[in-house]
Amino acid sequence: MGWNTLDDIAMAGKVVLARVDINVPMEGATVTDTTRIDKIRPTVEDIIARGGKVVLLAHFDRPKGKVVPEMSLSRILPSLEASLGRKVVFGADCIGEVAAEAIAKAGPAEVVLLENTRFHPGEEKNDPELAKAMAALGDIYVNDAFSAAHRAHASTEGLAHLLPHAAGRLMEAELKALEAALGTPARPVMAVVGGAKVSTKLELLGNLVSRVDHLAIGGGMANTFLLAQGLEVGTSLAERDMAGTAAEIIEKAKAAGCSIHLPVDVVVAREFKAGAASEIVVASACPADAMILDAGPETVARLTAVMGQCATLIWNGPLGAFEIPPFDMATNAAAAEAARLTRAGRLVSVAGGGDTVAALNGAGAAEDFTFISTAGGAFLEWMEGKDLPGVKALMG
Incomplete structure (x- = not known):
């Protein structure tokens, strides 16, 4: 070590x-x-x-x-x-x-x-x-x-x-978990990355496509990737100026042999509030006056099927606007399956980041994950492939 x-x-x-x-x-x-x-x-x-x-x-x-x-x-x-x-x-x-x-x-x-x-x-x-x-x-x-x-x-x-x-x-547990997830992991490896913006996770995505076998993208950042594929996303949170960058990440993933998984169906609503009227549509059919607030059930089914074929899972960020029901459905369902596979001894599951911990706790799945990191910035920088000064100094 x-x-x-x-x-x-x-x-x-x-x-x-x-x-x-x-x-x-x-x-x-x-x-x-x-x-x-x-x-x-x-x-x-x-x-x-x-x-x-x-x-x-x-x-x-x-x-x-x-x-x-x-x-x-x-x-x-x-x-x-x-x-x-x-x-x-x-x-x-x-x-x-x-x-x-x-x-x-x-x-x-x-x-x-x-x-x-x-x-x-x-x-x-x-x-x-x-x-x-x-x-x-x-x-x-x-x-x-x-x-x-x-x-x-x-x-x-x-x-x-x-x-x-x-x-x-605690440091020892973190380092062992991270080594098991990205250092010398059991393969195939799947990463789930969510969150609002592609721009805040460019280095993370760029590192992961060369390190994992499957990369599932959710949350608001998935909308930017849908734009990169020529789909319209209505009034959804998206970084239109980052669509070209998203397309580059898709190409980089192809070259590295990493499969990127984007929503194939989505949950849309006209307003962002608890209990708002919503509907499920295919990802290519988001109404012009609606916003995408969660991944749909077919997307979840596909993601959990891939999860079931993997040996290691790294999770950072929710799949939808998990803070407000019913837009927590995809995150909760995927987290529950990750927890089940971990309990069954079929998956090493490591998760981290503020929203991630909150989402997995909300889903009642956190206790069954192999390891939950509460480190925030340090966890993200490790996922980006950066040397962490406090860890590097312990190596001397």
Whole structure:
């Protein structure tokens, strides 16, 4: 794999600086979703079980190199202690004497949380002096923040060059899942890519057509591909100026031996609201005064049939306007089949991206997928074939 895990480094009696992502949503003083906090628990527990002292490094919001009290990590202390079931000692800085005192104060079964790394302007600039100041606090560096691995910051990239390092359990799970999906996958491989605009996923599509056997395109971006094939899409969301680019992607896919799957029937409506009157038409017959808001049942049947012939599935983006029923039908039906095939042991299914996670949760399918990445930008950049600085640094 090229990177160490927690199993590869002796931690007894060592101070372990663990970079985590606990940038959680809040309303007032209350954390509204503790998912990211809950996901760091395996790494924290493992380090403590191995005799290490856990010191958490993390960012919160975007203070842009200034101390912003309402962006202090001290605000999440109650939720962090509740999730970990341990006392958490807070250090009001992530470097210097204040941080060192917090680390010294913590008992062997306690956790240390240091203040927002982004309060220092050198964090996002990957300032080597800031990285050295952080490194001076510990003996080992563990990166468990895959969701921040696409950023070359002092705490995500710089630190890895200064201390013995390893991937945390969440990072390890992400990297193994991604390797199984696109690194050395079982074939055939199918990718489902949805979303509003082709322009935001050009690099993604360009990389995938040379890496997968089947590429299914849904959401608003499918409308641009339909335009590229000479079909009219009425008042649908579409990037008419990108039709030529879509045609180029289709040609590139043909040259690479990748089959592109576009909607053959669509769900159309005259207004975009819940319960709006809708009808199913063939993709070539969208009325001039209607908009395409979902893929139709024949499209879903074809996609799930292809899915059933594949060994690996990568999913990014919904097939329709899933937020508003009944335009969630295609996404829900395809997700349910992916979940069924995964449960049956016939499919390795990996999904990621904000809308994707929400859509699969809404479909009740997320729990059955092999792996769901909550990493957002890092997941997308990995799908685009880019090196992620935080991951690359762990390889050294």
